[in-house]
Amino acid sequence: MPVTTTSQATTEHQLRDALAGVGKAIGHPHRLRLLELLAQRAYRVEQLAELCDLNMASTSQHLQQLRRAGLITARREGRQMIYRLTDDRIVDLLGLVRDIAQSQLAEVERLLGQLFPQDIDEAPTEVFTRERLLQGLENGSVTLLDVRPGAEFEAGHLPGARHLTLAELKQHLHELPADRTIVAYCRGPYCTLSHQAVAYLRQQGYRVARLADGFPEWKRAGLPVEEG
Amino acid sequence: MPVTTTSQATTEHQLRDALAGVGKAIGHPHRLRLLELLAQRAYRVEQLAELCDLNMASTSQHLQQLRRAGLITARREGRQMIYRLTDDRIVDLLGLVRDIAQSQLAEVERLLGQLFPQDIDEAPTEVFTRERLLQGLENGSVTLLDVRPGAEFEAGHLPGARHLTLAELKQHLHELPADRTIVAYCRGPYCTLSHQAVAYLRQQGYRVARLADGFPEWKRAGLPVEEG
DNA sequence: TTTATATTCAATTAATATGTTGAATATTAA
DNA sequence: TTAATATTCAACATATTAATTGAATATAAA
Numbered sequence: 001m002p003v004t005t006t007s008q009a010t011t012e013h014q015l016r017d018a019l020a021g022v023g024k025a026i027g028h029p030h031r032l033r034l035l036e037l038l039a040q041r042a043y044r045v046e047q048l049a050e051l052c053d054l055n056m057a058s059t060s061q062h063l064q065q066l067r068r069a070g071l072i073t074a075r076r077e078g079r080q081m082i083y084r085l086t087d088d089r090i091v092d093l094l095g096l097v098r099d100i101a102q103s104q105l106a107e108v109e110r111l112l113g114q115l116f117p118q119d120i121d122e123a124p125t126e127v128f129t130r131e132r133l134l135q136g137l138e139n140g141s142v143t144l145l146d147v148r149p150g151a152e153f154e155a156g157h158l159p160g161a162r163h164l165t166l167a168e169l170k171q172h173l174h175e176l177p178a179d180r181t182i183v184a185y186c187r188g189p190y191c192t193l194s195h196q197a198v199a200y201l202r203q204q205g206y207r208v209a210r211l212a213d214g215f216p217e218w219k220r221a222g223l224p225v226e227e228g
Numbered sequence: 229m230p231v232t233t234t235s236q237a238t239t240e241h242q243l244r245d246a247l248a249g250v251g252k253a254i255g256h257p258h259r260l261r262l263l264e265l266l267a268q269r270a271y272r273v274e275q276l277a278e279l280c281d282l283n284m285a286s287t288s289q290h291l292q293q294l295r296r297a298g299l300i301t302a303r304r305e306g307r308q309m310i311y312r313l314t315d316d317r318i319v320d321l322l323g324l325v326r327d328i329a330q331s332q333l334a335e336v337e338r339l340l341g342q343l344f345p346q347d348i349d350e351a352p353t354e355v356f357t358r359e360r361l362l363q364g365l366e367n368g369s370v371t372l373l374d375v376r377p378g379a380e381f382e383a384g385h386l387p388g389a390r391h392l393t394l395a396e397l398k399q400h401l402h403e404l405p406a407d408r409t410i411v412a413y414c415r416g417p418y419c420t421l422s423h424q425a426v427a428y429l430r431q432q433g434y435r436v437a438r439l440a441d442g443f444p445e446w447k448r449a450g451l452p453v454e455e456g
Numbered sequence: 457t458t459t460a461t462a463t464t465c466a467a468t469t470a471a472t473a474t475g476t477t478g479a480a481t482a483t484t485a486a
Numbered sequence: 487t488t489a490a491t492a493t494t495c496a497a498c499a500t501a502t503t504a505a506t507t508g509a510a511t512a513t514a515a516a
Contacts (some may be wrong), residue, residue, distance in 0.1 A: 008343065008420065015339045015418060016257040022325045023260070027251030028474090029244040045493060058475060060494055070332025079483045079492050086332050093328060096321050097250045104298025104314050111243045115236065190243060192236065256504085273463060286505060288464055307462050307513045458516080465510065473502070480495065486488080 025069035026097065030054060031062050038072060039091050039216035040148065040187055041155030042084035091220040095213075098189065116195055125198050126209035128183050130221060133211055136183065143177055145184045147197040148215065154228040158185065158218055161226075166196055173204060181207045188214035253297035254325065258282060259290050266300060267319050267444035268376065268415055269383030270312035319448040323441075326417065344423055353426050354437035356411050358449060361439055364411065371405050373412045375425040376443065382456040386413065386446055389454075394424055401432060409435045416442035 025031060033052050037043060043051075049059040063083055066072045071090050075082045085091070101108045118124060128136070136142035137160060146153050146161040153163040164172055176182060182201060186193035194210050201208040211218075219225050253259060261280050265271060271279075277287040291311055294300045299318050302309045313319070329336045346352060356364070364370035365388060374381050374389040381391040392400055404410060410429060414421035422438045429436040439446075447453050 011339055011343050012418075012420075013257060015336065015343065016260045018333055018336045018339065019325055019329050020255050020257045020260055021333075022329050023251050023253070023255030024473090025251070025255075027248050027253075027255040029241060029248045030474095032244045032248055032251070055476075056493070057477080057495085060492095061474085064494085070329060076483085076493095079485095079490095081493060087328065089324065089328055093321075093324050096317065096324060097247055100315060100317050100321060101247050101250050101298060105246055105249075108243065108246045111239055111246065115239050115243065190240075192240075252503095258504095283506075284463070285465085285507080288462095289504085292464085304463095304513085307460095307515095309463060460513100460515080462513085463511080466508090468506080469504100470506100471502105471504070474500080476498085476500100478496090481493080483491085483493100485490080 021069045022071070025066050025071055026093070028062070030058075031066055032094075034059075034062060034066065035071065035085070035090065035094060036187065038083060038085050039094065040152040042082050044080045044082060046080070048083070088220045091216045095189075095217065112190075115190075115192060122202075125195075125202070126181075127212050128209050129212055130218060130223065133183055134223070136181070140180075142181045142183045142209075145176075145182050145197065146186075146215075147184055147193045148186050148191075152187070152215070156219065156225050156227045157215065159224050159226050161185075166193065166200070169197060169200060176201075176206065178206065181209055183209045183211055185211035185218075186214050188216060249297045250299070253294050253299055254321070256290070258286075259294055260322075262287075262290060262294065263299065263313070263318065263322060264415065266311060266313050267322065268380040270310050272308045272310060274308070276311070316448045319444045323417075323445065340418075343418070343420060350430075353423075353430070354409075355440050356437050357440055358446060358451065361411055362451070364409070368408075370409045370411045370437075373404075373410050373425065374414075374443075375412050375421045376414050376419075380415070380443070384447065384453050384455045385443065387452050387454050389413075394421065394428070397425060397428060404429070404434065406434065409437055411437050411439055413439035413446075414442050416444060 026035065030052060034048055037048060037051055045056060045060055045063065048054075048063070049056045052059065054062075063072065063074070067074060067083075070086060072083050073086050075084075102112065128142075133142065133144070137144065144158055144161040146157050146163045147166060147169075148163075149165065150163065153161075157163065162176075184194040184197040184201070186197075189212070191214060194214075198208050198210050215225075254263065258280060262276055265276060265279055273284055273288055273291065276282075276291070277284045280287065282290075291300065291302070295302060295311075298314060300311050301314050302311050304310075330340065356370075361370065361372070365372065372386055372389040374385050374391045375394060375397075376391075377393065378391065381389075385391065390404075412422040412425040412429070414425075417440065419442060422442075426436050426438050443453075
């Protein structure tokens with residue numbers, strides 16, 4: 001007859017505790033922000049602290065919670081610690097949480113409407129899937145534009161992408177082709193950078209579209225990237 | 229020039245707060261247990277309370293946290309509330325958390341070794357993928373055995389599955405075919421029921437294998453189920 | 457209506473998580 | 487060695503979350 005030892009329930013409970021640790025780790029806005037940043041590239045504690053507007057001790061502690069949950073790893077390099085995602089599946093995890101929240105929580109829907117307002121007069125911006133972008137790059141019908149911060153571009157970007165931050169866009173406007181569709185991309189679906197770039201370029205009369213998601217998802221999909 | 233309103237940072241923070249809510253929701257062992265159960269079938273509060281060994285008030289509060297996070301919905305039916313997963317993607321979420329934890333946390337690896345000990349002498353139990361099982365069912369080379377509790381089987385099971393709990397297995401042993409492989413399945417990868425069934429049947433001389441994952445994953449994959 | 461029942465709400469206490477400060481550690485450069 | 491720097495640890499105050507109890511609500515049956 002099947003045996004159910006007394007310790008089995010305990011083990012199952014411990015197992016559930018360990019899995020809950022992953023939930024706890026992503027269950028805080030600061031840690032989500034850290035993961036979003038680390039999905040773009042590896043960072044030192046100091047940089048993360050600055051980008052998240054946290055002090056170093058706090059940042060370090062959050063990073064260690066993420067590490068204990070198996071979501072990031074640390075490597076010492078000289079006198080600094082470099083943190084990175086353990087695994088591309090963390091990108092999937094963040095994406096899945098985003099998708100579930102977006103489809104089930106009215107609050108998220110509302111906030112997205114606020115963050116990405118649709119100008120009702122205009123036709124909606126064209127959105128490229130990864131497949132369509134690949135095709136466009138192959139037949140040379142699109143110019144690819146990375147509008148993330150320079151450091152993120154340098155650590156890795158889509159092949160052939162031109163890099164311009166929003167601030168640089170105005171001065172280099174004439175360098176962009178008027179006869180081809182410009183496809184802008186940024187950190188991911190909830191990042192506003194590519195939306196802002198698209199709005200500006202469109203206003204300036206360019207043919208412009210937006211990649212549906214960002215660099216991490218592209219890399220996660222196993223598509224080629226140029227690394228700095 | 230691109231505009232960054234003062235409220236944008238706030239909106240992004242609120243958005244991250246909402247997403248963190250999903251993490252918080254799955255960041256407690258009791259709530260994970262509740263989700264595992266609800267992945268099998270819809271349940272009333274009372275049943276969940278009993279299965280999780282919690283009192284009703286506590287159970288109800290945990291359920292409401294899951295509901296606020298958009299992971300489950302409630303429907304009143306007479307004087308009772310029926311809870312169910314909002315979405316099959318919740319099954320994906322649990323699976324992804326499991327996979328990440330398993331590959332990144334030594335503690336999880338250790339606990340699994342404890343929960344599913346490999347008898348070193350024996351050849352390891354054969355594990356069927358869903359694809360292989362489908363094929364085996366088609367050509368009639370396997371008998372499918374559901375070893376979950378009766379209520380879960382009745383709410384939905386794999387087509388053609390025979391239901392026997394571990395307790396019932398002994399008495400109905402002779403009804404099982406000796407000339408075909410018996411494939412047992414249960415709640416999912418971390419459920420011990422199918423392992424126990426396999427160990428017993430094997431010891432009794434049956435040709436027996438285990439489905440890699442359980443009923444929720446099968447259903448989630450869009451494969452046919454027989455509903456009670 | 458009244459009564460019985462399932463569930464949720466409210467209030468309390470206990471437990472846990474967070475942010476902050478200053479000290480401790482580990483590594484490089486002097 | 488010593489000094490400088492990046493990071494982590496320890497300890498505290500504060501905030502959030504959990505479990506428990508008893509009361510309140512909503513529905514169905516009497």
